[in-house]
Amino acid sequence: MARPAKRVSPDTLGGRIRAARQSLRLSLADVADGRYSTSLISQIERNRVEPSPESLRFLAERLNLPLDDLMVLVQQQRESEAEANRYKENEEKLNHALRLLESKHIKAALDLIKTINIEHAPPSLRWRLYALKGQCFFSLRQFVEAQRQFFQAAALRPERIPTEQVHEATLLHLHLAATCRELGHLDLANDHYETVLRLMQPETPIHYVAEAHWGIALVSFERADSHRDDEQWAAESERLKYRALHHAENARTLYRSIGDEINESLLSCEIALIYQGLGRVEEARACLREVLEKWQPRVAATPPAGKNTLEERRQKQEANVVAAAAAYLASLELQCRRYELALQYVRQAHEAARKSYILRRAEAYLIEGQILDAMEQEQEAAPIGESGAERAFRAAIAELKPTHRVAALIHAHDLLGRHLLKRGRIKEGEHELDVARALAQTRRHWEDPLAMTDEM
Incomplete structure (x- = not known):
């Protein structure tokens, strides 16, 4: 029994020839x-083979078709194949750049993406390229540029996406939410974290769900805390x-379920801060001490690990937990006016x-400055020259200035100004x-994603 002919679009060269036959x-x-084999005619009809000029002229005469029309279709087929090859090449570059980023070769990943003309890429690929470019800038802590790329990706992302791209869409909104939070755009950040939770599927990695809750x-x-005077x-x-x-x-429970002790402990620090904000000081203190006693020893x-190794990264993460717990304890004891502790x-x-x-x-310097400022106020004796609090605030600013941590930098200038x-x-x-006000004004410029997309 003969197989049914595979459907070929009548708008293509092969489809036009088959329809005429x-x-x-x-x-x-x-x-x-x-004159020619039936196999060759069949392959031409299925757009598997491009006919030679002689065979094209023969088919035009044999099927009573205008040769010029067939030549136009040949050119369109060539362009279509070239477009398909470019898509495949760009897809391969995207996947290679993603692997480079995952292995922490961020600059190499960014350089590879820059070799792609994103504006001329198909829409289905364009949003993914912008998202990956944003991830590179996010990893470099260049949050303003990362936000620009993520907004472009979010604006171009189709409402319906293939199942295999849901993972990339989830990651896009997680990174966009984190970038907005770093730049102080809290409402936007909240919207994108909630988008992530809506995108969740049974196969979504647990740490993505945990990150969204966090x-x-x-x-x-x-x-x-944004309207404390109201x-x-x-x-x-x-x-x-x-x-x-x-x-x-919720986030702490999820991290605990997958054995991620570092993030579980960082969530305990965050929970302690919330306890403190709710006036549950003893619960906060106990929570932070437990974290500090576990990780500080x-x-x-x-001993220090070699540069740019997985071990060095793990040590940084563990030190991050200790620094957070100690800084939050210092803030808590400042609130209780136990300055020496x-x-x-x-x-x-x-x-x-x-x-x-x-x-x-920077956080340690800011809290140190606030403690010294409070001690100066109680002693009612201003030191001569630069005070310890001023030195601490200026040290925090020096740490933050080369970064894109705009919200933290605003806070540091505000504390120094008041002091x-x-x-x-x-x-x-x-x-x-x-x-501080000028930085806040600059930050507001990036708050509207539509304005950013129009500008770009």
Whole structure:
């Protein structure tokens, strides 16, 4: 029994030739007329083979078709094949860049993506290329540029995507949410974290789900503190703090279920901060001490690993846990006005932060500055020259300045400005507050994704 002919679009060269042959009620052998093989005619009809100029002229005469029309279809077929080859080549480059990024060769991944003309890539590939480019900038902590790329990807991403691309779409919205949070765009960050939860499927990796819950916890807690001077905000603030607690506990449970001790401990630190915000100080203190007692001896006893190794990365992550727990304990004891104990914890935070990340080093300096500022206020005796608090705030700014941690930098300039005003250095204090306001204004420029897409 003969197999049914595979459907070929009538708008293609092969489809046009087949339609003409069938219209004339000719067999393949009738068309070939002994001059060409039936196999060749069949392959031409299926667009498997491009006919030579002689065979094309023969087919045009045999089937009563305009030669010029067939030549146009030949050219279209060539362009279509070239487009398919470019798509395949760009797809291969995308996958190679993804592997480079996963192995921490970020610059090599970015350089490879730059060899692709993204604007001329098909829409189905374009959003994925922008998303991957954004991941590279995100890994380099260049959050403004990362956000630009992620917004482009989100704007171009189709509503319906193939099952095999859901993973990439989930990662896109996770990174976009994290970038928005880093830049202080809390409402946008919350929207994208919730988009991630809506995209979740049974096969979605657990750590993606945990990360989305963690992100919502961070955003909710930051929003709860955003109107602290507004008495009418109190009820909404408490609701947001309990929302943050719910999502943080969900995230911690998920990390515990997959044996991720580091992120489980970082979530415990976050939960302690929320406890503190809710006035549950003893619970917060117990939670942070438990984390510190678990990780500090391990970090202190571990000799430094070689540069750019997995072991060095693990050590940084462990030091990050210790720095976070010590810094949060220092903040808690500052709130309780136990300044000497707070300074002890700050010293532990500094020691761990040196082995960790820029943000932790800046955080330790900021808390140290706040403790010293509070001690100066209680002593009512301003030191001569630059105070310890001023040095700490300026050290935090120096750490943050080369980064794109805009929200943290605004906070640092604001703290320094207020400290200088308290010391009667009005002009310098106002300057720092102006810097903070200017940074906040710059940050707002990126808040609207439509405005960003229009600008690009």
